[in-house]
Amino acid sequence: MHKNNISVVVPLFNEEESLTELCDWISRVMQTHGFTYEVILVDDGSTDSSWEIVNTLSQNNNNIKGIKFNRNYGKSAALNTGFKKANGEVVITMDADLQDSPDEIPALYKKIKEEGYDMVSGWKKKRHDPISKTIPSKFFNFVTRKISGIKLHDFNCGLKAYKEQVVKNIKVYGEMHRYIPVIAKWNGFTKIGEQVVNHHERKYGTTKFGLERFINGFLDLLSITFVSRFQRKPMHFFGLLGSLSFFGGFAITCWVVGLKIYNLHYKLPARDVVDQPLFFLALVALVIGVQLFLTGFLAEMLAMKSNSSKDYLVSEQIGLD
Template sequence: MNISVVIPLLNESDSLTELHDWIANVMQSNHFSYEILFIDDGSTDGSWETITSLSNKNPNVKGIRFLKNFGKSQALHAGFEKAKGDVVITMDADLQDNPDEIPELYNMIVKEGYDLVSGWKKKRFDSVISKNLPSKLFNWAARKTSGVKLHDFNCGLKSYNNKVVKNIDVNGEMHRYIPVLAKNAGFTKIGEKVVQHQARKYGETKFGMERFINGFLDLITIWFLSRFGKRPMHLFGALGVIMFAIGFGFALYLGIDKLFLNPTGRLITQRPQFYISLATMIIGTQFFVAGFLGEIILRSKQDKKRYLVKDELNL
């Protein structure tokens, strides 16, 4: 199979038929064998009924319905697990991503050898204050932190070599950082393509300003996990050594000063250096303990299902 199109959605029933027809027309025009996987992330507006109807008409349409809303990352994870195409395309269900971009995204993977190609919505139709400016700040921080040189990390329109989606773990709200996850997994040929952005035709956006706050927090998380996720003792142990050394240095100074330099002076407990020494040695010990606990947890963790599937179609 040439292409799997993975589409996570939440309450997008108005746009699904139009999106399906558009994608099907592109696939047929380019003679691609394909599947469309709609991942219904707990919709309450009849989206699943629309997906079922489309599946009855087109056997290439497949569906997964979650028991409730688990989030976009979990929806993508479920779609990636089921995708069978040599190239996997992701896009949003709100018609803001243009299916006419699919052939070129496909060729960049197959003919040019990219592992992942991310769309760049260079010209946007979103609000400048609520989306454009925060998005630019977010993307700048992501570039500086991750080393992945993309202009638009959060663009839903991306193409992947099948090997990429089968070897990355998208969880929490890490869908924003799939290129970083791919890089950390060893897939380093990551490209970018300017894609057309279209104004939302139906409904309202499901994301508010809080997504940027969560995005920056997730950015810190992924930075930490990429550098120390497999060796937490390297971070916490180093911090513990530094803090303990500072505390021990103050304690040594106080001891020498009291015993040899100023034996008749103030009591050690009356000097502020004593409390600095005590606090830093305690903090250093705690960092060591945190590092050991992190190593223990890392070696004993068990993967747990992060979402519950209610129904599947054609899978």
């Protein structure tokens, strides 16, 4: 199969007004710079005429392809499906609402092909969004930088560029599209860069995301951080917490019992062990410690059973077919 220079993956949901203008804009940029390309429009269960427009665009331009979901599955599912179908050396993602500029594509392509980045994320340094979106966005970007160690200003920017190898070896699910840089890093693609991009005001329609996305985004960050760090070694997490809880409870139990024995030996006033709330808290810590340790043990066996050679990415090899 002929490999294109660029695959542009565009997830969309009810964007009938902007699709024709967006595709014409992308085509002009590609032709001006002499790129071979494809545009993959992923219709995430639109209820307007978006799919009919995708059909028309595809008939008029062989470089435009479409995928339609039977219902709305979310942006992550749309991106993951588009990544599987893309055959470009560089994969560009952008939103369909015309707030991301196709004029940025050549510079993003250059950073991947000539500067050797695995992934380049757009940074909307000057945003045309209400303060109700910009303030929470800055907070979550700050938290994500601290937790992931990836120095990006705008993790949630839809305009990103990827080396083909990256999109073929990561899986985006749930609402994890916000944290693709984090997923890429934990899969060994550590050369992640940033490019300042223009952010245009929304020309058509309204935003499809509400404030709840920031709550979900924080929970997703905790989830991806946990899975990335402990997926293959769950005992390192559960075993550590279980051991701390068990030995903490054991130490407190010994102290409570030992104190009573000491008081009895020297004929000092001594409370019954079962009259002390601290004793019951220690028993709870012992039980929780055992449960966490067993959870880690079972998870470790499941991880060992599921791990196979196909889980590991071989980037290069010499003298082998």
